[in-house]
Each structure stands twice: as C-alpha cells, then as structure tokens.
Amino acid sequence: MDTVIQCFEHRFSCDILRNFIRYDTAYPSGTMLLREVKNEKLRQFFQYTLELKQEFSTNCMSNGLTVELFDLGNEQLKLLNRLADGETAWITDPMYLCAKQLLGISKLLDKQNASLRSAGFNKQKAKGDLEDEKFLEKCVRTIHTSFKLCLNDRNPNACENKKWGVYLFTNLELKIYKMLYNRDMVRNLVKVMDSRVSELPTPENALQLNKAQLVTYYYYMAEYYGCHEIDFERGYEFARKAWLSSRGKGGSQENTIMLLLVPFAMLARKWYPDLQILRAKYPLVAGVYEPVIKCLQNGDLFTFGKWLDLNESFLLRQNLFVAMVMIRELVLLKVLKLSFQFFGSGPIVSLKYVAAAVTKSESHQGVKQVPEEKLDSTECMLANLISKNYIKGYLSHSNRALVVSKTNAFPKLAATHAQGGCP
C-alpha cells in the first residue's frame, strides 16, 4: 500500500500499482492507513478500489460478476479521472488499466445478461420504447472522459502532457463502438482525432513501446476507412501497416488483419495474394478468399455470385460485404477481356457477343438468344467500365457495338510496386 501511495506522490506507475487496481488481486499489505491519506480524492480512489476487491472476493467468485462490481469499477475510473486532472502523462497508465478492467467487467455482464435473457430469465423492463442500457454503453461514457482528459491536456511540457495516452483510449472506444455496432460514434471519434492531428503526437511516436496498441489502432483505422467510408486506398494503407507491424507468428489478430487486407489490396491496388503463400501463412484466410481469387483469374461471375450469397451474413458481420460486391466488377472485367481474346482480331465487337459472354459467365447456361434488355444492361456496364478507364474505347449505341483501342483495349490496372510502394 505504501508503494501505491508513493506512485501518486512521486508520479510513476509500476506493477504494484497495476496489481492494486485489479479487482481480482489480494488486498495490499502495508502500514499506511486510509485515514492518513490527506488527499481526499486519492483516499476515495483507494477506498473504492478496496471495496471493488472485496465485492469480487465476496460475491463474484462463484456466481459471476455483479452489477455492484460494475458500479465500483466505474466509480474507480471516475475517481482516477478526477485525480488525473492535475496530473502528468504517468497517470495515463493506471487510467488505461482501470478503463480496460471496466470494459472487461461490462463485456462479461452484458454477456451474462444476454444468456439469462435467452434462457427466459431477466426479461428487460421496457422504458417507453427503449430497452435498458447495456453496461458497455455506460462504461464508454466514463472511458470517453479519460479520452477527453488526454486530448485536452494543456500542459506546455510536451513530455509530461497526457496527449501521449490518447491512442490508448481511442482504441478502447473503437473496440466498444464496434461491439455496439455504432458506426456514428466511430465516425465522430475519428473526426475529432483528425481535427486535432496537428496537436497530437503521431501514433508511431506515442505507441513506439507498445506495438500491440499500434497494430490495434491501425486495424481499427483500416476498418473505418475501408469498410465504413469505402476509401479502399486509406483502408489498404492502414491494413498494410497493421500487418507489417504484427508479430509475424500468425494468430487471430493477423488473420483478422488479413481478412481486411486482401480485399482492400484487390480494390485499391488491383493486387491479389499468391494462393500458395496465403495458404501456407494464413490458411483460414486462404480458405475464405480462394474462390474469389479463382473467379478473379477466370472471370466466373456465377461462382462469384454463389460465393457472395453463401458468405453474405459472414461478410456483413465483418463489414466486408460492400467491398466484396465491388470486387465483382473486376471479375466482370476479366470475363470481358477473355471474350475479346476469344473473339480474335478487330477492334469492333458486337454488343450481342459481349452480352453472350456476360450471360454465360453469370448463368453457366448455354445462350441461345440475347434479349434486348440484356443488351441495354451490358451497354450500361460497359459505359461504367469505360468511364473508369478500365476499358479504352467507346460505345456505338446505334450499331450496338463496342469499339476498343487497337493497341491497349484493357490497360493494366494493377499498381506496380514502384507506383504503390513496396507492399
């Protein structure tokens, strides 16, 4: 206990303080009595932390976590937030531990409540049309206060400024908003960070001794830009940085990063992964994307559509459905390129021929006749591809024909490593 008090007096964090904060560790030994702590806020913080430990050891060991444990944990972080007001950067470490602990309690309590509800117990009382608030929603409010304390610290001494800790709380908030499926709050948080970027240390500097947090930050940014904002270039850049800074030992984090990186690389750089390497290094990810890579190579729209249907709910949960739908355009482009190769020489191709290729690819059925509406939709698809410079040429609507460049009808789309930087 004496060391814990010294941490606050001399402004440093250590394992003894970290252990003291945890609800599941024993009472600290020491000679200091609570009533001898002169700082009222600090005394309350100690008091609540001790009650938190007491609550866990008395009521939570056998029957699961209690609401009281959450309330005490929440109060613990609130008190530390109050203490942090006049403190320097050192306090962000215990604040982060408290916040992370509170998040852990909230997650477990929400899970406990969900399983009780599904078993028919603990039916939520309706408050008008609103359901009871989740523990995660309650805890993120206190964590957001910690975030704001770091973000708005005006300490002129850059080394002591709590802004160094801002990314720790950003990561916690992003994690919670993801669990709550709250995209608006993610967007708000990213906007706040963007608007203050000139005042903040870079994530690389702030988290240089904590690669786990750096990779986590990159991952959430990749997901935000690629999946929410449909900005695949930025999504790809963040996912690439997350992957490159990862530990390189596989594991669930790397799989989750690769799950984003593969489609973002396809869309932003028009690259696809070597299946042999992907299978060897990330077999789970290869198992998911292998059919897509094959469709990209052979232009098989039918198989691609089937894959998309089969994986719809998985992709929606991973926020990747839109990205994968957009990859369909590349599969379409491949079937068009193939059909031009099969057609042989000549820059003028009838729309019927192109429409037959698309129909065959979409249905795997023989094409006896191409209906007029199929010609219209094919013309529309081609117009889109021409406007994106995927095809060099023009449409002759009156002749129902596509006229392409004699030299470079299908410009190479993949960014070279020199253009796109080393992957």
Add this chain to the structure above:
Amino acid sequence: MSLEKEHKKTLEEDDEFEDFPVDTWPDSETVKEASNVQSNLWKEDWDDVEVDDDFTKELRSELEKHKQ
C-alpha cells in the same frame, strides 16, 4: 461441415479484434523484418493470367457460336 464453413466459423469467433497477449515485441519479429512474405505475397497479373479450367473452356466454346 465443409472446409470453407469451418474456416469461417473459426474466423467469426475472432469477430472482435483480440487483445495481444504481450504489449510489444522487437522490430526483428515483425512481419516487415522477420520474413520475405511481404515482398512475395502480392501478384499483379490477375487480368493477364491464363486459366485453362472447365469454365474457361465452356466460355470459349459458347462464344464460338456467337462470333457471327
């Protein structure tokens, strides 16, 4: 259960971005430094690569009928 379904199930269990078991690791252990995977993983030739599978053969023979 198909292999693809098993893969999805395992990845879905990782729905949340899990906390790393350690806070940090040396640069030498990162993907960037530790392996050459990063320089060999990506391929650029999807639009040029020639595939000779059943679908491509069927497409070719179907389009033969529509050439004129």
